[in-house]
Amino acid sequence: MLDSLKNEILRLRDERDALILAHNYQLGEVQDIADFTGDSLELSFKAANCEKSLIVFCGVTFMAETAAILAPGKTVLLPVLEAGCPMADMADAPRLRKMKSEHPGALVVTYVNSSADVKAESDICVTSANALKIVSSLPSDKEIIFVPDKNLGAYCAKMTGRKMILWPGFCPTHMRITPEHILKRKSEYPGAKVVVHPESPLDVIALADEALSTGGMLKYARNSPAKRIIVATEIGLIYRLEKENPDKQFIPVSEQAICPDMKMTRLEDVLAALKNMKHVVKIPEKIANLAKIPIERMMAESRKA
Ligand code: SF4
Structure with missing residues (x-):
């Protein structure tokens, strides 16, 4: 049954000339069917360089929007329309415009986990993989929103010493991770290394050996001699960590670190998306053109050594 589902997806993928992309937090079965699985930055590059005519994006809305902005000649499908991001929904363009008017001259640095409307109001985007590098590269006499x-x-401000005006948004999944979770796991697994995603609060990051994006965590797991690693991010990453490093043990910091939106997409949805060409991501041209500027600035900075 599972095999016939997978075979049908692959058949339709080829028939439709599609590329299937999946974020590292997606269900294991979806990661397995994808042509490429990665973090937001890696997926942005894949979308921008895609040679297929169709992209099926297994992730959440802002990711599929970013792919559509970077690949304007392609059709981008989001298999589950309701798969959004509560953090992205915490920011909107009218309130950002108001904040900008209160801080004239400030640069707007926007995490890619945001709507196209918000990106369109921004100077440069970042992902968790390149935020420190990009913030450090900005003119030091400028305030940063x-x-x-x-x-x-807050993590970027602490690490770079830059003054930041912080929008009060957060990822509910990473906010559920507490210092107590880390301390408990450390006592259960003495000697284990701890990696934390920088969407976590500062008091959680302070207890980690490394603060890394999901792509950074995968690299760390490959290169570290550590045999046991406590992982403080959405638990979907554990699947890929275990698959790529069968000789190592990965301990989720909390079973509560689940993003419901990232778990909405099932194989059946991927198949339905390909069959019915749903749901096509559409962004007004004016917004897409404006939003592309800060995303491309980020990608150019990321390419620099
Ligand atoms: S894990 Fe957090 S930031 Fe990522 S999609 Fe879910 S709510 Fe948004």
Whole structure:
């Protein structure tokens, strides 16, 4: 049954000339069927360089929007329309315009976990993989408005020494991770290394060996001699960590670190998307053109050594 479902998806993928992309937090079965699985930055590059005519994006709305902005000649499908991001929904363009008017001259640095409307009001985007590098590269005499993740913004401010005006948004999944979770796991697994996603609060990050994006965590797991790693991010990443490193043990910091939106997409939805060409991501051309500027600035900065 599972095999016939997978075979049908692959058949339709080829027939439709499609590329299937999946975020690292997607269900294991979806990651397995994808042509490429990665973090937001890696997926942005894949979308921008896609040679197929169709992209099926297994993730949440802002990711599929970013793919559509970066690949304007392609059709981008989001298999489950309701798969959104509560953090992205915490910021909106009218309130950002008001904040900008209160801080004239400030640069707007926007986490890619945001709507196209918010990106369109921004100077440059960041992901958790490149936020420190990009914030460090900005002119030091400029104030920075950081949108929408107050935790990633606070981490950047702490690490770079830059003054930041933080938008009060957060990821509910990473906010559920507490210092107590880390301390409990550390006592259960003495000697284990701890990796934390910088969407977590600062008091959680302070207890980690490394603060890393999901792509960074995968690299760390490959290269570290550590045999046991406590992982403080959405638990979907554990699937890929275990698959790529069968000789190592990965301990989820909390079973509560689940993003319901990231778990909405099932194989049946991927198949239905390909069959019915649903749901096509559409962004007004004016917004897409404006939103593309800060995303492309980010990608150009990321390419620099
Ligand atoms: S894990 Fe957090 S930031 Fe990522 S999609 Fe879910 S709510 Fe949004």
